[in-house]
Amino acid sequence: MAKIGIIQPDTLRQKVEDAVRHAITTGLYLPGERLVERVLCEELGVSRASVREALRKLEAEKLVEIIPHKGPVVATISLDEARQLYALRAILEGFAAREFALKASENDIADFAKAAKGLRQAVRGKSREDVLKAKTNLYDIMLANCGNALVHEILRGMHSRINILRATSLVDADRLPKSLAEINALNTAFQKRDADAAQEIASEHVRNASVVALRYLEEQGHS
DSSP, X not given: OOOOXXXXXXXXXXXXXXXXXXXXXXXXXXXXXXXXHHHHHHHXXXXXXXXXXXXXXXXXXXXXXXXXXXXEEEOOOOHHHHHHHHHHHHHHHHHHHHHHHHHOOHHHHHHHHHHHHHHHHHHHHTOHHHHHHHHHHHHHHHHHTSSOHHHHHHHHHHHHHHHHHHHHHOOOTTHHHHHHHHHHHHHHHHHHTOHHHHHHHHHHHHHHHHHHHHHHHHXXXXX
């Protein structure tokens, strides 16, 4: 009997998708900016078919919008949508932090502490991209080890969209020290396995971050 054969992973498509997603979430491409397929093909050295497939995937993630007579653009987030995103994120991240405190292994908790240290170093380096990468690593550790795959999946998708706001408003002179203090407090709660404290600190961290992000949107005239 003939065998159908092994399907190889579509690594090129994934790499194109990852490259464009990274450019959007780190602020290289700003909200509302056109994504010209020809330019993307030239910059990435790939075919137009690969670029179009990647853009369709990012449209499904709501990172890209396809506008009639204009084509693909980086998605924008309305003020009301941002409020909803942050409100839901505060609840889910509080839950994830609580579960992490209860279920994470000692190695997981050590990894979180190491990632928190990496975030502090990134902030000192003053590279927006490095800070975003360090924060993503920090959340990945907590979410991947909170014992709830569905919460992990939902929050990963939300973080991609929220990174659009972070990329343009993260370097806030007042917010960054407070954000680091909150992460340090969360790390301490994990070390002590204090689930109640971890839940409250994680939720409060998101609520405080939302104040900066929402103020930024208001200043930009978003409704």
